Amino acid sequence: MEKIVIQGRGVIPGVVEGEALVCPHSITGWGGIDPKTGVIKDYDNPNKGKSIKDTILIMPGSKGSNGWSCYFGAARAAGAAPKGWIFTGIDTSVGVASAVMGIPTIVEFPEGQDPCKLIKNGDYVRMDGSTGIVEILVGEE
Amino acid sequence: MIRLTEEEQRMLDGEEGRLKQVAIENIIRYGEVLGAEELCKVTKATVFCGNHNYLEVNDSPDFHEVFTKLNMGRDEVIPFDRTCPDCYIQSCVAACDLHEYKAFNQEKEFFDRDHYFIEEARKAGVTVVGSCSPYLTGWIPVRGEHYVTTESGMTILGNSLWGACCNSDGIEAAFWSAICGRTPKWGYHVQEERHATHLFHVEASLDSVIEWELLGKVMGTKLPGVVTTPVIVGDFKNVDFVKLKSFFTALAITSNCRMCHIVGITPEAPTLEAAFAGHEIQGEFVVTEEDIQAAYEPLCDRPEGPVNLVSLGCPHYDIHQIKQIADYLEGKKVADGVNLMIWTVYPIKAMADLNGYTRIIEEAGGHIYTSTCPATIGDVFLKDYPNQVYDSLKQSGAVRSSSLEQNIYYTDVCGCLEAALSGEWKEDLRWKK
Numbered sequence: 001m002e003k004i005v006i007q008g009r010g011v012i013p014g015v016v017e018g019e020a021l022v023c024p025h026s027i028t029g030w031g032g033i034d035p036k037t038g039v040i041k042d043y044d045n046p047n048k049g050k051s052i053k054d055t056i057l058i059m060p061g062s063k064g065s066n067g068w069s070c071y072f073g074a075a076r077a078a079g080a081a082p083k084g085w086i087f088t089g090i091d092t093s094v095g096v097a098s099a100v101m102g103i104p105t106i107v108e109f110p111e112g113q114d115p116c117k118l119i120k121n122g123d124y125v126r127m128d129g130s131t132g133i134v135e136i137l138v139g140e141e
Numbered sequence: 142m143i144r145l146t147e148e149e150q151r152m153l154d155g156e157e158g159r160l161k162q163v164a165i166e167n168i169i170r171y172g173e174v175l176g177a178e179e180l181c182k183v184t185k186a187t188v189f190c191g192n193h194n195y196l197e198v199n200d201s202p203d204f205h206e207v208f209t210k211l212n213m214g215r216d217e218v219i220p221f222d223r224t225c226p227d228c229y230i231q232s233c234v235a236a237c238d239l240h241e242y243k244a245f246n247q248e249k250e251f252f253d254r255d256h257y258f259i260e261e262a263r264k265a266g267v268t269v270v271g272s273c274s275p276y277l278t279g280w281i282p283v284r285g286e287h288y289v290t291t292e293s294g295m296t297i298l299g300n301s302l303w304g305a306c307c308n309s310d311g312i313e314a315a316f317w318s319a320i321c322g323r324t325p326k327w328g329y330h331v332q333e334e335r336h337a338t339h340l341f342h343v344e345a346s347l348d349s350v351i352e353w354e355l356l357g358k359v360m361g362t363k364l365p366g367v368v369t370t371p372v373i374v375g376d377f378k379n380v381d382f383v384k385l386k387s388f389f390t391a392l393a394i395t396s397n398c399r400m401c402h403i404v405g406i407t408p409e410a411p412t413l414e415a416a417f418a419g420h421e422i423q424g425e426f427v428v429t430e431e432d433i434q435a436a437y438e439p440l441c442d443r444p445e446g447p448v449n450l451v452s453l454g455c456p457h458y459d460i461h462q463i464k465q466i467a468d469y470l471e472g473k474k475v476a477d478g479v480n481l482m483i484w485t486v487y488p489i490k491a492m493a494d495l496n497g498y499t500r501i502i503e504e505a506g507g508h509i510y511t512s513t514c515p516a517t518i519g520d521v522f523l524k525d526y527p528n529q530v531y532d533s534l535k536q537s538g539a540v541r542s543s544s545l546e547q548n549i550y551y552t553d554v555c556g557c558l559e560a561a562l563s564g565e566w567k568e569d570l571r572w573k574k
Contacts, residue, residue, distance in 0.1 A: 011174040025366065029311075035198050061367060062309075064394060066293040069311035070195045070211070077210045078198040090175060091368050091397065092308040092328055099171040100214040100313050107174065 002138045006113040008086070010132035014104035016083040017126035020136075021055040023047055024116045029068025029093065038080035047121070056125040057082040058115050062093035069097035076101050084127050086115050086134060104129030143172050143325075144179045152321055160219050164320035167214065171314060172325030181306075181326040185288035186228050186319040187275045187295065189312045190262040191235030192255040194519060204261045212316045224266035225322030231270040231280050233291050235259055238512045239271065239487075245513075245522045267319070271512030272486035274386070274457040282307075284408060287330055289318040293399070294390030294456060294535070300400035302385060304408040306330045309399045328368075329400055335409060336418040337402050339364060343375030345430045351437075351553045351572055353388035354534045356428060358436045361395025363426050372402035372416040380406060386456055391534045430574060440537060441571055442548040447478065450526035451561040452515050453554065454484030455533035460492045463509070467498035469558050475506030476564025480526070483509045507561070516540050523547070528566060532557045 023045065027033060032042045038053035052075065062068040075081050084104035087094050098105040104127055109115055115134060119125060124137040145153065153169070155162040172180060199207045208221045224230055235255055237245070242252035263269050270278050273292050282288040284304030290296055291312050299305040308328045310318070318324045328334055341360055347353050360371060385406075392398055402410035410416035453466065466483055475481045483502065485493070490511050493499045499509055515523060516539035523529070523540055530550040531537035537551040550560070556570040 009176070012170070035195060061397070063366065063397065064293075066291050066296060066309050067189075067195075067312050068309075069313055073211060073214055073313060074195045074198045076214065089367060092175065093311055095171045095174040095325070096311040096314040098174045099167050102170075102214065105174065108176075 004118060004136040004138060006109060006115060006118060006134050006136070008106040008109040008113070008115070008132045008134070010106050010129045012098055012102060012105035013130040014084065015126070015128045016056065016104050017124065018054060018056050018083045020058055020119045020121060020123045020125045021047060021050060021052060021082070022058045022116055022119050022121050024060065026059045026061060026063035028064050029062060029071055030065040031071065033071050033075060035071050035074030035080065036078050038075050051080070052082045053080040055082045056127060057085040058119050059085070060088040060116050061091045062097070066093070068093035069100055072097045073100040084129065086127060088114050088116050106132045106134060143169050143177060149180060149323060158223070160221065160223060161321050163213050163215060163219060164317040165323060167317045168314070168321060168323050168325065171317075172327065175325050175327045177325035177327040179326045180323040181287050181330050182227070183225075183287050183289055183318045183322055183324050184228055185280060185282045185286065186230045186315055187233050187280065187290040187292060188230060188262070188267055188315050188319050189291040190232040190259050190267060190269070191237065192251060192258050193236050204258050212313050214313065221261065221265050224319045226266070228319055228322050229280060230267045230319045231272075231275045231278065232259065232262060232267050233271070234273050234513045234517050235271050236513065236517060238510055239269070241510065244508075244510070245518050246525060247518070247521060270486060272457050273455075273514070274486065277457060277459060277486050277489055287324065289315045289324055291315045293393040294386070296399045297389040297393040297401060298386055300329050300335070301389060301402065301407050307399070309397075335400060336370065336420045337372035337410070337416040338369050338420070339371040339424040339426070340413075340422050341371055341373040341426050341428055343373050343377075343428045345428055345433045347375075347377065347384070348379070349553060350384050350387050352433055353384040354391040355433045355436045357388045357391025358395050358534060359428050359432045361392050361398065362436070364396045364398060365424070366397060368397050368399070369423075370400045370402070371398060372404060372410055372413065374404045374413060377403070377406065383459070383462065387533070390456055394535050394538065434574060437572055440534060440551045442550055444548055445567050446528060446548070446565070448528050448530055448550075448560045448564055448566050449478060450480050450482070450515070450529040451557050452482045452484065452529070452536060453532045453557055455514055455531070455536035458483060458485045458489065460489050460496070463489065463493045463498050464496070465554070466507075466558070467501040469555070470505035470507060471501050473505050473562055475561045479506070479561050479564050481507035481561045482515070483507060484514050485509060485511055487511050520545055530557050530560045530566065
């Protein structure tokens, strides 16, 4: 088993670990998930049908509507939030959603360390929202 | 670390109550995620009031519990009973009309809950408007003014056309800003961050509203998925506000773009050089007539047959647009079995009444509705209409991505009205240059 370590900017503290769910084209915020279950509804999302609940959710950033954050916030209220989430970059909708969720959050990775490319669905990931360090145990499904 | 003024520190210390304290705590946390160093004052806000479907995860009868948990992100109950007095705050579209619910197949219980939620927001200082187009009631931020909105189309319009300053904040942050009067000074709130990043040469001639809308989709498809600020150059003629509001809305919903310069038209792009302000061009594209037509084709279904719903007014129509509908419909009759809906905001509806446009439209068999739209109401209304016609890329796209399998037709206003009058969708109603 190979271990890869990458580091972004840790913005909301907390140490969590779990299975990665990688959405390389993000998730449509407004209506892209069922907030009661966390199941992805996006019609063209490769992870359609999978749930974000209790995962380490990995996305490049937000996508589409100004309402991007509220379905994730609703998932938090319903107990269907991820354990933590990781974004390749940073944008304002990601900022709002992270402030609402309050789960460990890491953003803005350097070139060559894009978590959307280095992490695959099912990889076991440990993240530290203070230091920004992400440990990836590749292939442990 | 965000530097706070004395006033902001007092809010954070709770001296102005728990609601403002949590609002500014959230704004600071939001700013820290972005990497902002200070906050700026917000003087205009639109907020998303009403019993919207994302709130359904909490069925508490207490609005304030639902509000705190969903919009403030806290597991306590903090009464939403005040807003920032220095901020001009309007409500966006609601989940219901304030007067009608049977017309949309909604339950009385849902209508009452929506009304209750809106009334509590009104008591807290939000003016009830119920529109995606807040400028129709005088909510117009000027150049350099900092504002927040839940409408992506309003974000890009205000940044681009008026030179006002706004980010794509979202529903919760608009409430936080409306309560504490602050937002992180980051992104488009910083003058140096408003320069163009990508250049579009528009070779296609843009004569009508639908062509400007389709330009928005073409650009949204070509731009990368990250936040970008395109600038467009071309031989633009007869540009007006309706074309631009439709263009900006289509661009916003098909991309992560929240500001777009138009050389010679928008205030921060008197020239191409001024738009880039010395920064490099990160990408360059050409838009042709073929791009515009190709962008249209997948947006309009093919089967010919009966039409059940024709909906106009996304973004909400102004009074001149309603006059044009009345002029077209005068002395004509909408076909049996067709629901012709025209969407606007209450004061514009009152003006349509005053000018006799409402009477003409109703005599023809159409109706003017306010405060919401089919996509916002959702499947409870749309499920009964197997064949729907829209004059808006945003509206037609939003209903297409719902879980229902229906024919969705998108064309220009004349095509929509002809479909309503004949009750039939025919191939020649498809838009062509």
